[in-house]
Amino acid sequence: MNNSPYSSWRRFTQPAALSDKAPKISAAKRSVILGCAFITAFAGLGVRAAYWQIKQHSYLTAQANAEHMLSLQIPSLRGQILDSHGTILALTMTGSSIIADPQQLQQINTTNNGALQTVAQNLAQITGVDASVLLPQLQLQTQYHMLTNANGQTIYAAGPEDDALLAAINNGSLPGVTAQNAEWRVYPADGLAAQIIGFVQNGTNQGNYGIEASWQTALAGTNGLMYTPVDVNGQPLTGSHEITAPIPGANISLTIDANIQYMAEQGLQNAVSTMNADGGSVIVEDPSTGAIVAMANYPSFDPNAYSAAALNDFSNPAISAMYDPGSTMKAFTMASALDLGEITPDTSFNDPGYINAGGQLIYNWNQLAWGTETMTQVLEHSANVGASWVALNKLGAQNFYAYLSAFGFGAQTGIALPDEAAGQFPQSQNAAQAELNLAENSFGESIGVTPLQMVMGYGALANGGLLMKPMIVQSVQQNGKTYQYKPVTVRRVISAQAAKQITQMLIPTGIYGDAQTYLIQGYSVAAKTGTSTPNPQDPSWTYASVIGYAPANHPKYVILVKLDHPQTNIFGGFAAGPLWRQLVRELMAYANILPTN
Amino acid sequence: MQAYTALKQQHTGRPARTPVWLCLALIAVSAFLYVSQVARVSSINSQLQQQAQISQQLLEQRQYLQLQAAKEQSPAYILQQAANLGMQPGNWGDQP
Secondary structure (H helix, E strand, O other): OOOOOOHHHHHHHOOHHHHOOOOOOOHHHHHHHHHHHHHHHHHHHHHHHHHHHHHOHHHHHHHHHHHHEEEEEEOOOOOOEEOOOOOEEEEEEEEEEEEEOHHHHHHHHHHOOOHHHHHHHHHHHHHOOOHHHHHHHHOOOOOOEEOEOOOOOEOEEOOHHHHHHHHHHHOOOOOOEEEEEEEEEEOOOOOOOHHHHOEEOOOOOOEEOHHHHHOHHHHHOEOEEEEEEEOOOOOEOOOOOEEEOOEOOOEEEEOOOHHHHHHHHHHHHHHHHHOOOOEEEEEEEEOOOOEEEEEEEEOOOOHHHHHHOOHHHHOOHHHHOOEOOHHHHHHHHHHHHHHHOOOOOOOEEEEOOEEEEOOEEEEOOOOOOOEEEEHHHHHHHOOHHHHHHHHHHHHHHHHHHHHHHHOOOOOOOOOOOOOOOOOEOOOOOOHHHHHHHHHHHHOOOOOEEOHHHHHHHHHHHHOOOEEEOOEOEEEEEEOOEEEEOOOOEEEEOOOHHHHHHHHHHHHHHHHHOOOOOOOOOOOOOEEEEEEEOOOOOOHHHOEEEEEEEEOOOOOOEEEEEEEEOOOOOOOHHHHOHHHHHHHHHHHHHHOOOOOOO | OHHHHHHHHHHHOOOOOOOHHHHHHHHHHHHHHHHHHHHHHHHHHHHHHHHHHHHHHHHHHHHHHHHHHHHHHOHHHHHHHHHHOOOOOOOOOOOO
16 A cells, blocks of 8 residues: 555545554444534524523523613693592593694685684684684694683593594594694682692692692692503504502592682682782681681682692792781780689779880870770770780790790791692890880781781680691592591680670670771670781881681681771771671571671 | 224324314314403403493592582572572671
């Protein structure tokens, strides 16, 4: 073999080890090596596959699902707001808003000159909005836009209107017009209790002001989620959807009685107009529970047209605006001294017509000297000198301010509404100034209180001495369950005996007072008038008010009427008195309380 | 069948275990069951969607009726209706 002429070539092409000797690695071993190589390779692939399939599973699934799955939010239905009798004051509607397509409308108009007029008339028949309001909007050459009514509010269609709208769009009666699913908030009683309720901004589920804001979480509920496959256009396909159902918002029942609220609002509007005042507030409270039955302010707004309202009108001055209460404060000065046993209703003193407080003379509102008078007569005369005398000589600053705090002044009442003010009664380190403050505060000057604080304080006088926490929410209903709120007693402020005495002192005050309210035939009332002028140089800054309760011996309602800066007559009894009397009459009739005397 | 089994045994040296047509039949039945189930699911899904639509319509009707009721219960509306009927606030007859 080695002699072959091709031997050198064979040596070159066939290594000696293979050609001349037996192979060093047997076929079996080679199979094992090959097998190991394959096993290693497949193991490597397996590890890699496991990495992607197991470790990166979530990521890859998410990537894949993002291509063809869609997560859709299912909005929860916002809860309703109701009055104490179940009348709906706010609810959310579902239906359609109306969209105009300018391009299509222009084409239609070009083809047929009177076509837009026909579309406007057809829309007017469905929505009730005048065709003359709709036509200019259909002629607008802008982008897609929602149609609005004469007040600039979006037109929504619900119930039969929505059915008619969709039918008209489908049958071609409204070319160039489409409907879009919509949810919107409606306030069926328009502006009734607007500053208590607040409003929800269009296109959101976010409450602003009032109950809508302070109870936002409960009212809004929880949105649901739908996880669904979609087609190439992103539209959900029929098939299996993973759905987390939305939780509807809670319904909130207020302590407000819509009828009494209406009486208060209408009466206040008339009184402001008659007295040429800048505004005013009325609060009606049930003193046995602290429930606010009505809380009206003027000016106010219509939450259905909130965009047309002034920003200042959204807040609720009955809880957020401080004022000098004037002589209505004297009842607290007297009640405090009665509770301490420092005076009785018959305690008498000599009123020379002035009193020295911190080096300054304080006079009665009418500059008169009443001579010897009892404490009851001090209230009847609404004598500043008498109230100052009690504060300076019987109570002292420490007791007086301790009682004011106990009656709830200088602190928020805790009502479930936003933006409540705490009020203030400034105390000076300067002895003379402190004495002057004490005297002035005793008859309601140089002190800042809110109307609600005054009402809750008088509530304590009316119910036997207990300060109640004001209730505005009566109950909350969610998922078929009702959570009922119970009255909360904050503290006892004065004894039942002192409360009875001050009530007896306020009865003649209401009838015979110099700044008297009017006699209410058949009913005994406990009331006090107040006229305060923060700026004595300018009477137009006066606050005129009457506050009291009726029937006096078994009070059903505490009523405050306050007018801001009345021009026709600045005195509480004459400016606010007529409305106070009217409300008592109406409330006694409304509550079926029969005359007793 | 016996002839087929004998032929099979003769050809392979062992008896035939599963007839091919039986497999085909099983596949056909399975396919039929699958298709019928899918059709049923699709039908139920369609019914569910219809029910959801009806439910939505009923919800909208309920809201609409609630709104109408609330409007007619509002004091302003009642007062207006009373005025339309010729009623007016009474004279209380008391004196200032």
